[in-house]
Amino acid sequence: MRATFPTLSIDELAPELSAAIGACRSFVRQLVVASIALNLLVLAGSIYMTLIYDVVLPGGSRETLTGLAVIVTAAYIFQAALDLMRTRMLIGIGLLFDGLLTERTFSLMMNRSLGSAGPQLIRDLDNVRSFLTGSGPVALIDMPWMIFFVTVLFFIHWTLGLTALVSGLVLLGLTLLADRRTGEPARRAASAAAGRASFIDQAFRHADVIDALGMRGWIVRRWSTLARPLADAQRKHGGASATFGSVSRVFRLFTQSMVLTAGALLVLDGKASAGIMFASSILTSRALAPVESAIANWKGLAAARLSFARLNDQLKAMPARPPRLPLPAPERHFVVEDLSVKAPLGELPIVTRVSFRLEAGDGLALIGPSGGGKSTLLHGLIGIWPIEAGEVRFDGAAISQWEPDAIGRHIGYLPQSVELMSGTIAENISRFDPAATMDDIIAAARQAAVHDLVLRMPKGYETPIGSDGQSLSAGQRQRIGLARALYRNPFLVVLDEPNSNLDVEGEAALAAAVIAVRQRKGIVIIAAHRIEILKVLNKIGEMRQGQLAQFGPRDAIWKGILDRAKSLRPVKTEITAVRDA
Template sequence: GSAVVEHEHAHLSVAVSVAGLAVLGILEIVRSLYANRLAARFGARLGSAAFLAATNGPGAGFGDVQPLRDLATIRTFVASRSLFFLFDLPFGPLFLVLLYFVHPLLFAITLVGVVIMVIIALLNQAVTGRSGREAGDKLAATMNAAQTFARNFETVRALGMVSSIIEFWGDRFAQSLRASDKVARNNAFYSGLSRTVRILLQLAALAVGAYLVLADEMTAGMMFAASIISGRVLQPIDQIVGNWRQIAETGQAWKRVTALQKQVFGERHADVELPPPVGALTLDQVVYFLPNTDPGDLPLIKRLSFSVNAGECIAIIGPSQAGKSTLARLIVGAIQPRSGVVRIDGADIQNWRPDQLGKHLGYLSQEVELFPGTIGQNISRFEADPFDREIIAAAQRAQVHQLLLGLPRGYATVIGPMGVRLSGGERQRIGLARAFFGDPRILVLDEPNANLDAEGEAALERAILNARSGKRTVLLITHRPSLAAKCDRILMLRDGQIELYGPAQDVLHRLAQGQNKPVTQSAAANPAVGTANESRGLLDQSTPSRLQN
């Protein structure tokens, strides 16, 4: 009878063990699924913010999308087992208390082990923290350089620069690899040290437990239980040391993402939607410094003040580095002044929500960028459900409708890396149609004829004349006298300051005569004063001026 009972107990023990292992396996599966779902939810919640931060970040102009890479790093960490070891860490003190009740000596051994492993973790952080940041910065710089070379590879190949840039990029890639290898070596050393210390401590706990069993101070079951509990205390610390590089990279990624979010979303905007503007524009004492300017350097835009009446067409001219394109970017809110105010209909543009203000602005930058998608999507500014008639109307205003109809798929033609490649003139005219989309009240066009042939320039002149007749405010940056002559007034910039501002024919006449005479800022700030009192606001200048880019 006793043999049967023992046999049944053995079967029961096996069944309980198998059931326990099955439950453990199911819990691990649930844990992994939960981590993946949590990572996906995290990405969905912060994806838009990270994308916006990437487009507004310091490297956005070079195609750097570091915030999106940072988000991917954070998602990978959340989906990994490393996160759960962090969750296990707070239960360490509870397991230590349990060990004390098992036996104080085992508690003391484990406590000493915890102190040693915490010291190893702190040493690992101190050694790899700075080198990890350097490795990350070097890798990001290497990838940004690769993106720049890839975007301009036709120029690279045409100029015979392939071997040179391979050597240039390879040298920087090697530097990033050396920095990364240094971090890996340090982390591997401390990870191995931590793993060795943990195993030694668990073996020590088993040895002490065996001694206590022989001394009849505890049972064999308690010895194995103590070994398991000791492992639960030490394992999270060991795993954190082993995965410290991933944890550190995730921490740095989180700091960068949150810092950019605060910068992007810290802008102030009106709580109520402002009415559509009429188109009057005023700049008041606007000062702008280039990014990363050294202390003591002069600003690019120097206390600029002038006004434009609604419905006026203003040509902005001046030599290179005068600040013309920067002025255009300030007017449309693409960049922020260090001081001063840009106002539309009396309202500071910083008080407009960007998506609301953008509907009333048409902007064509000096370097026209079209985005992956169809021509129709680019013209409609990627609105979710635009009306076809509005897309066609914008193309017609830009005098590009017939050109688009001549393409194989018309407005549905896909452009971008996987689509049709357009000429510079075609991109410029499609960009102009995008600026006209929605019939905005203010148009800011930076060198809109830079890549146009004679036919395209004639179409541009018709588009500007139609905008003038429609009482739209137009600011046109150009170095073509033929275009400037068709505007109401001309504003000439030099060295970030207004040198001439007055009726187009008068300014062109003065330039032709070599009378390079600056108008005062107060006169420029008031259109009526700037026109009526222009002759009194001029001072003699010895250097002649002409229309320049």
């Protein structure tokens, strides 16, 4: 079983977690000081009861009673204030911890190589924050005070101290047993919950396909199959936690009764007063309360511990790269050297040993059969899929030498499945750039010939498009995605099947946009099955079985393809020459 996160040494922690813990350290010190004062004030109730039974009642003094009542009232007011302060400190620590890690974990979550473990990072950070802002840490902080209260009971009489000590050891044993019994179910529940959340997301995004193909019943049954392991793990984990919680509560009440019994025997023997007897019962309850609270919060503690461990493992496995020096904007050429690319979770490369060179103003069409590796190559060219071997260079600088966001500003990308985000049309075109100007947004929209279409929408550029652009048609999404790719005139524009959902007007707009990019000395790479777009490009690369079978001038390559096709069957195809930009 993995050790709990408080036992990890600083050397075992990822740098980000070490920094976050270091930032919280001063607040933790204040929290400890507040806890010391709070636990000392707890003695006020026991002392007050002792004095009531041993001084006030025998003496019959109302003035003494009034004075004691004022003092204990003040003590309880301070206790309430300190408890509120401690609660707010815990909330502040949890929010500070979350704030220091949220951007790093969210950025890491978007790494496709993590697969379903990516979104789990966000849930893990939420689990840790929820635990830190809850009552669990209070139980852990107060637990050492059990020794103090048991020691006080020993000073009163050894039988009282021994009773409380044995009871405390039994409860600690229950705590350790709860850890052993709930650890594995908690891990299984977390794993099952992550799989279920991924399936929910997939079912929601593909609901139209599911209904169209009559898959709803099968998917619902698949959902039931996925939900069963989670329910089983939660049943075992929740059952174990509830069992140990109930046993600990009953045992603490039993212990209080045993302390009262021991105190009563001392009173009968003349070795203690009635006040001492009742005060000892209160002290015993206070001594054992943190252990009971820890057991009650064990489910949250177990989840937070597992989440912390996963966060630490992922942050250490994928450390933040040091900042790179800024490079000048690319403007001359784009070179691919012996490139091999694999899928984020794949083991073998899908595209192998691809090399070519494009100069400013070039336009390349990647053609070939489905499954030939065109889309995979595009993913490797812009750095979103892992490069197994080789290099991609902008003006001689490898893509790995650039900050991802910095090189991203010089790349325009339109994927096969246009992926827009919840927000307005303007925000999506501008890539959610907070410094975007309407001039830049409108310029990109005009290049994609979507400006007039946007103006006809209810709120123009401020029209919300919903998650994944669900309020738009497929063609509208593709045109807005094209405008996003053209935003601020990137040097390299990569388009994957950009005309798959376009009508004649959209095809013309796409061709005009490609010509405009080449005329301003940008580079365009298009993966295409429809040959119309070839008219505005000057080079062709043919992908077959993950390799670049041929690359060169458009007319020469296309002639060779036609000649090869004619040897198999008659083909009538015409491509109009295009003036190089």
